Amino acid sequence: MTTDIPLDVYTHALNRVREAFQACLRYDEHHAQELLQYTRNELKHFTGDLPIVGHTGKDVPFLTDTFAEARAWGWLEFVSGAYQLWRERPGAALVHFKRAWRIWRPWNMDASQETEQLEARREKVRAGLWLGEAWGRVMSDRAPQTSQAILRATLAELQRIQALDLLQETLTQQATLPPAPPGSPAYRQPTPYIRRLLPA
Numbered sequence: 381m382t383t384d385i386p387l388d389v390y391t392h393a394l395n396r397v398r399e400a401f402q403a404c405l406r407y408d409e410h411h412a413q414e415l416l417q418y419t420r421n422e423l424k425h426f427t428g429d430l431p432i433v434g435h436t437g438k439d440v441p442f443l444t445d446t447f448a449e450a451r452a453w454g455w456l457e458f459v460s461g462a463y464q465l466w467r468e469r470p471g472a473a474l475v476h477f478k479r480a481w482r483i484w485r486p487w488n489m490d491a492s493q494e495t496e497q498l499e500a501r502r503e504k505v506r507a508g509l510w511l512g513e514a515w516g517r518v519m520s521d522r523a524p525q526t527s528q529a530i531l532r533a534t535l536a537e538l539q540r541i542q543a544l545d546l547l548q549e550t551l552t553q554q555a556t557l558p559p560a561p562p563g564s565p566a567y568r569q570p571t572p573y574i575r576r577l578l579p580a
Contacts, residue, residue, distance in 0.1 A: 385426050390448040393419045394455055401459045404466050405556060412463050419456055427453075444483060447496050454483040454503055461510060468558055470517035477511035501541050508534030509550045509574065513557070516566035516573035524565040531574050551575070 400415035427449065444450040461476030484507060487500035512531035515523050538547055554572030566573040 385449075387448055389422070389426060390446075390452040393423055393452040397452070397455045397459045401455075401462060404459070404463055405553060407466070409463075409467065412459075412466075416456070416460055416463060419452075420460075423452060423456065443486060447487060447500075450483055450487050450500070451503075454480050454507075457483060458503070458507055458510065461507075461514065462553075465510070465514060465517070465557055468561065470514045470561075470564070473514040474511065474518065477507050477514055480507040481511060498541065501537070502543050502546055505534055505538050505541065505543055505546060506550065508537070509547070510554075512574060513554055513566070513572050516569070517560045517564045519561065519563045527565055527573060528577065531577055535574075535577065 396415045396419045400412040400419070403409075403412035403415065444453060457476045457480035461473040461480065464470070464473035464476060481504055484500045484504040487496065488504050489497070508530055512527050512534060515527035515530060535547075538544070551572060551574070554574075557571060559571070560566035560569070560573070569576055
């Protein structure tokens with residue numbers, strides 16, 4: 381049972397993943413990869429491949445038993461997606477950002493404490509901002525519509541929870557990403573792609 385796992389396992393995992401994100405921002409790809417792989421292997425050892433434990437029969441993929449578990453797995457998936465964007469692999473990034481979004485979705489409404497609920501909402505918004513950017517870098521016919529729909533919904537939620545600081549933080553971080561590939565919606569657009577939806 382994941383509820384029997386010591387809290388420090390999740391705390392250490394979260395700290396390593398956040399360090400991996402800082403490594404991505406510094407373009408230290410090898411260090412980021414090492415931290416992500418180590419953390420994924422450790423979490424898999426304790427909770428299985430992905431936190432699908434405790435499945436209740438509802439459509440709730442990536443259900444986590446505790447908020448600490450959600451925080452560790454949610455950040456692992458989010459940073460894994462960001463790492464793939466820095467490696468110019470938006471398709472792989474989509475998978476991870478979707479997982480992060482799904483991990484945070486139930487806690488968005490069901491967290492027992494108000495502070496946890498707010499954190500879950502912010503992390504779901506963060507995942508949405510990066511998911512929209514990843515779609516903007518994918519070469520497919522539906523990428524422009526999908527990216528803009530995700531980003532518009534995320535901006536609306538961001539306004540609801542008054543998380544403009546998170547938007548500014550994300551804009552600064554995404555500005556360090558490599559240029560979008562030719563043929564993608566974000567090619568020759570302002571970086572990050574969400575800027576095209578923001579008021580001038």
